[in-house]
């Protein structure tokens with residue numbers, strides 16, 4: 001079941017599992033237009049700062065005080081995973097540098 005539109009062609013070609021994978025720095029390829037798509041990298045960097053903060057803070061508290069903080073760390077991790085699904089998708093340029101949605105790929109045999 002696909003419900004999330006591709007930022008290149010606006011066709012609904014991605015599902016929530018794809019969206020979860022972009023939250024783990026995954027790069028997707030649209031099945032309609034073959035455009036590459038990832039999550040907004042700046043938002044993702046902020047989220048990963050929060051992941052590091054979660055592990056360092058509650059790991060340190062678990063070391064100092066009580067192992068129950070490991071459970072708090074796990075809950076915080078799951079909450080951050082939940083938010084990672086809602087990071088907006090952004091189009092990546094094709095390897096040649098041009099956006100795939102702007103022009104059709106040319107056939108190199110026709111040039112010469």
Ligand SMILES: [Zn+2]
Nearest residue numbers: 006009030033
């Ligand atoms: Zn597409």
